[in-house]
Amino acid sequence: MPLDPRRVRGPEESQPPELWAAAGEVPVEEDGAGEEEKDAAPRDPCDLRPLFARAGLLSQAEGSAYVELGGGTKVLCAAWGPREAAEPGAAAPAGTGRLLCEFRRAPFAGRGARWRPGSASEREAEREAAAALREALEPAVRLARYPRARLAVSALLLQDGGSALAAAISAAALALADAGVEMYDLAVGCALCRSPGPAAAWMLQPGEPEERRAVARLTVALLPALNQVSAVLGGGQGSSPDAWAQALRLGLDGCHRLYPVLRQSLLRAARRRDAAAAAAATATTAVATA
């Protein structure tokens, strides 16, 4: 690890203990991925992992959301409403606002080696993911309503259990909606991947081991109510165009199925906020009259 003067110094190099584990002793994940070892019951490719979403949980951000997928992917996202644009003379078109996205990965989020914060590869990966996030979210936000303003979104990946970018897209859209930013629709993200092998099918929402072994990956972002695709990101080898088209359709179907969960969490957050505001209002009136 090169000398980073801003962080506490550690050893130059270090390796995860898994490198030296005796063969055949790879730990079985407790999240039910033991099936990869047994291989007897292959996963239904259209199976969606359970998704837990909750909005409105950070006190310092105007809007926030937390999304957790069944395989262990945990993403926390915060959003801030329109602020004055940082550089007034910048290249941004004066008519619309700007959406600034940031994606950070916690160093302990990956299985195996620790991701080195501040290293060039880490910054590169984060920049790519941030660009992907912006691509997926921009069509959903009514930027024309916020001329010369900037909206900020910051996502933090706490644990990577597969489909991290898709979960981040959903969390970011939820956070923006929670912040009260005007949007056309929530962007829902869904990931797919295809394992090696000629007859392998595309799988929805892969877990981390499946994603690692995959030869082709795809992330789609959809605005379900408008039925418009906002982003398609992916690549890989070994599929015909028809197979890719079918994968796309599978992804969009997954997004449609996830949409109600996200909407429910937004409604619940709004209700909670109303209840809290009502309680605070009665408390202040009680203090005023006392």
Added chain:
Amino acid sequence: LSICFRTVEPLEYYRRFLKENCRPDGRELGEFRATTVNIGKYLFGIIIMGGGSITTADGSALVKLGNTTVICGIKAELAAPAVDSANKGYIVPNVELPSLCSTRFRSGPPGEEAQAASQFIADMIENSQMIAKEDLCIANGKLAWVLYCDIICLDYDGNILDASAFALLAALKNVQLPSVIINEETGLSEVNLKQKNPLIIRKHPVATSFAIFDDTLLIVDPTAEEEDLATGTVTIVTDDEDRLCSVHKPGGSPLTGAKLQDCITRAITRHKEIKKLIDKVIKSIKPK
């Protein structure tokens, strides 16, 4: 009307409360915010997550002190010990204050406050001898454990040092290190992932922070607003036998000896509360 006053004249607003010996959020001067901790797989108190802890990390904990939320993840890796301390492992703390947690932080490399917090945690580990680095050494001069302690603040509402210290302690308590032996013949290390041992934690330091108002008044566990209005801060680290580990007072208004003694007494009481909380949580986790 009170909200307008609070925005325009925050210090006066606070002074009125402090005169009555209480604070705007209803707490007394010596009262802490509701502290909750989530270790391992079990929910404890009102926590944001639907599931449990971070499974990719070797040990993790989430601590909430009122609104301030801090998560600590520990990753254990293997490295060669440094040349000048061949029998010692490494503990590398890293406190991150991402732009997520508050608008006062920008994205990019760690700012001043994050660096200061990282250094404080490093000093706390060193001074309290929480974990003896010799315990982390596997083979003299050849192999040792490195514990990367990454502490990320998710929600910044003041008193980051207390929360980070507590999260670190809680996370370290549930780290399980696989056993490593060096094969005499081949000279290679063999890791047995099935056989895990917990870390030997010798001391349990707990940090307690105070904010100094108007050079005289001390309040415990300041929120972000209180920290901004305060004229100074003091953090006391105590360990198990009611002993003082370190006092961190980065400038700010001067403090009399008597007031410092009060702080230390309060810190000792707080230590007992935290210790009880940690023990309760550890006991509630069933052994795997």
